[in-house]
Amino acid sequence: MKELRIGIIGTGMISNRHMTVWSNIPGTKVVAGCDIDEAKVKAWGERYGIPEENLYVDFREMLKRDDLDAIDVCVHNNLHTPVSVAVMKAGYPCYCEKPMAASYADAKIIYDCAKATGQKLAVQISSIYNLQTRYAKKMIEEGKLGKIYHARSVGHRREGRPGFDMPMFSRDFIKKDIGVHGPLCDLGIYHLAQMLYIMGMPELDTVYGVSYADYYQDPRLLPDGLTYDVEDLSVGIAKFKNGVSLDIYEDWAMHMDEVGTSFIAGSMGGIKLIDVDTTGGDLAVPKGGRIMGGGEAQKPTLEFFGYEDGLKTSKIINCQENGRKEAQLDPRMALYNDNQVHWAAYLRGDLDDSTRIDSPFIAMETALLSDAIFVSQALNRSVTGDEVREMSKSIALHKQETPWGVIEYDF
Numbered sequence: 479m480k481e482l483r484i485g486i487i488g489t490g491m492i493s494n495r496h497m498t499v500w501s502n503i504p505g506t507k508v509v510a511g512c513d514i515d516e517a518k519v520k521a522w523g524e525r526y527g528i529p530e531e532n533l534y535v536d537f538r539e540m541l542k543r544d545d546l547d548a549i550d551v552c553v554h555n556n557l558h559t560p561v562s563v564a565v566m567k568a569g570y571p572c573y574c575e576k577p578m579a580a581s582y583a584d585a586k587i588i589y590d591c592a593k594a595t596g597q598k599l600a601v602q603i604s605s606i607y608n609l610q611t612r613y614a615k616k617m618i619e620e621g622k623l624g625k626i627y628h629a630r631s632v633g634h635r636r637e638g639r640p641g642f643d644m645p646m647f648s649r650d651f652i653k654k655d656i657g658v659h660g661p662l663c664d665l666g667i668y669h670l671a672q673m674l675y676i677m678g679m680p681e682l683d684t685v686y687g688v689s690y691a692d693y694y695q696d697p698r699l700l701p702d703g704l705t706y707d708v709e710d711l712s713v714g715i716a717k718f719k720n721g722v723s724l725d726i727y728e729d730w731a732m733h734m735d736e737v738g739t740s741f742i743a744g745s746m747g748g749i750k751l752i753d754v755d756t757t758g759g760d761l762a763v764p765k766g767g768r769i770m771g772g773g774e775a776q777k778p779t780l781e782f783f784g785y786e787d788g789l790k791t792s793k794i795i796n797c798q799e800n801g802r803k804e805a806q807l808d809p810r811m812a813l814y815n816d817n818q819v820h821w822a823a824y825l826r827g828d829l830d831d832s833t834r835i836d837s838p839f840i841a842m843e844t845a846l847l848s849d850a851i852f853v854s855q856a857l858n859r860s861v862t863g864d865e866v867r868e869m870s871k872s873i874a875l876h877k878q879e880t881p882w883g884v885i886e887y888d889f
């Protein structure tokens with residue numbers, strides 16, 4: 479098997495999770511890295527044994543190498559479009575962190591660039607490369623839930639604003655120019671994408687949405703000159719052209735203990751999605767360590783409610799154990815359980831456009847749904863999906879100040 483040689487752009491927090499996963503995938507190796515912050519990229523190189531000559535502060539220099547097969551983009555939200563486009567235009571396959579982009583227009587620019595350049599693009603959405611998601615989708619496809627009519631997408635943290643309540647996370651999450659939006663574009667992306675994918679990517683009809691930034695922000699928790707200027711709660715109700723509705727609730731700070739879980743309701747059964755995967759599963763857990771940000775690896779599970787043999791039933795479907803056995807019986811199934819494994823298999827030709835999960839399309843349609851909530855809020859009325867496709871604006875950065883100069887982006 480030919481080794482896949484990867485270069486990483488952005489050596490911040492999430493790059494460490496990617497490094498753990500790459501180190502757990504045979505035949506893949508990260509050989510180069512770049513960060514605009516020289517001290518940061520040097521420390522990162524030392525941590526992972528990457529020699530200094532393979533470390534860069536300007537990713538455009540890294541892209542001039544002739545020994546890289548693919549690029550992993552780990553910069554923050556509003557740089558995904560400019561950097562991913564630059565990567566693909568330079569002739570590389572691209573793996574981009576979530577959210578694909580903060581607006582539908584920017585997500586579409588990345589999507590169209592992949593089509594125009596023919597480069598193999600994937601977007602990190604751990605919740606869709608996942609046994610919980612696969613079994614939920616299978617149950618719907620097999621008709622176990624009957625006619626689906628309503629679903630709920632939920633995410634809640636009592637006090638978990640990255641970079642604010644959780645100082646180990648990048649402050650870029652809470653800055654409008656770079657993070658752009660609050661929880662809906664953070665964990666919300668995992669929940670929305672999972673719902674859309676499980677329900678077979680229904681076409682968006684109408685959305686009504688509101689967002690708030692009203693949870694108290696203690697000014698002493700931000701250093702001088704920094705602001706917290708994104709939302710802390712977004713709520714919406716979406717209707718799809720097939721008649722199904724989805725209510726959306728996503729906060730990362732709310733004076734409330736719990737707000738329930740995501741679910742899908744059908745005429746013959748309902749499923750509850752417990753512990754949706756937002757951290758990347760077993761391969762993302764460092765040996766002997768804990769998942770990034772602390773805590774144990776998640777254990778995504780499904781609970782089914784309905785009738786079986788005429789008897790009212792509630793039962794837990796143990797996704798992890800079933801998945802392990804499934805992959806033992808058919809090793810190809812393991813290709814569907816992790817983002818990076820899936821992309822590496824796609825790059826090698828073990829998966830193709832007909833057998834891979836089309837994360838760029840799923841991520842772009844997810845961006846349409848999240849953008850619709852913000853467009854609806856701005857217009858103070860419901861909006862149609864078609865309107866949002868027309869009205870969505872590119873807000874990604876065209877120019878970036880760095881410690882060593884300005885990068886101008888062309889997209």
Ligand SMILES: NC(=O)c1ccc[n+]([C@@H]2O[C@H](COP(=O)([O-])OP(=O)(O)OC[C@H]3O[C@@H](n4cnc5c(N)ncnc54)[C@H](O)[C@@H]3O)[C@@H](O)[C@H]2O)c1
Binds near residue numbers: 575
């Ligand atoms: N931190 C998490 O737990 C987490 C989880 C899942 C997804 N993500 C996503 O990953 C992305 C990055 O998040 P993070 O937490 O790692 O942020 P971070 O701020 O820790 O890391 C981003 C890094 O990119 C560098 N950078 C910025 N512009 C660059 C450029 N032009 N070239 C090279 N490097 C550049 C920054 O200096 C920084 O070190 C975000 O889009 C986020 O939504 C983060």
